[in-house]
Amino acid sequence: MTNNHLNDAEIQQYVLQKTNCGVDIIDHIQHCTNCKIKAEQYNLLFEGIKQQEKPVFDFNLADLVMQQLPKSQYKGSYEKLFSYFIISISFFFVCVVFYLFGNNLLNLFLGITPILIGLIITTVTSLLVFLCIDMYRKYQTQMKALNFY
Template sequence: MTRLHLSERNLQQAAEFAPLLPAPQAAHLHSCRLCQGRVATYQQLFTAAARLPKPAFDFDLAATVLAQLPRAKPSFPWALSAVAVLVLGVVTAFLTLFGGVLMQIFQGLSTELGTGLGAVAGFIMAGQCLELLARHRQQMRHLSLL
């Protein structure tokens, strides 16, 4: 009967975390001298690697890497401005084309109701614009930290 040996990954897991090895692999390891020897080799390797001193540089590695990255300057939110101009153009075109019809519709309504609806719409749009601007500034701050 041919038995397959443990994979390198399973051998490494057994060397570090023997109790976490699945039952079939643990049974094979218990009976196979070759796999036991490989696990012992990995254990020696892991022990030797743990004893190595931590690498020390005589320079600031993070500062050196960051100095080589391109500097991203915070820029004016051109995309947000372009969207605002586009929306303003669409609203202006809509009012130009359908302004007369809208005036007839709103003539029957109270002036206060129209003013209130306009104010609410204005506040909602202003809030959305401020939120977009805040997100843009936050993203630019994150980029400047890199």
């Protein structure tokens, strides 16, 4: 048995993890009233901490943040207009290509051998799968960075 009293760290270790404690610590606490009282006080303290409710907001945080954000209606309508513009321009060019080279395009696709079509489909499919997986990984990394608790 050690003659000196146990320090706070040793008493806390005794209260929290009795099984991992050294024999001399347990022996000392069983024979020393001073350290026994300290251990009981720590026990009460830890029990009190365990019974504390976890802090929770009593309001909806998401709603409050959404109200604070600036409205983006103008930007949204502008972006919509821009995408309509891009779509109509590309549709116009596709129509022009079909109008000018319609017969030649048909011959082009008829001339392709089936093995080439298979190769093209395989390549495009594997590329799409790869891009989707990459996008999903990036999304997960970003979500992980957002959830820090």
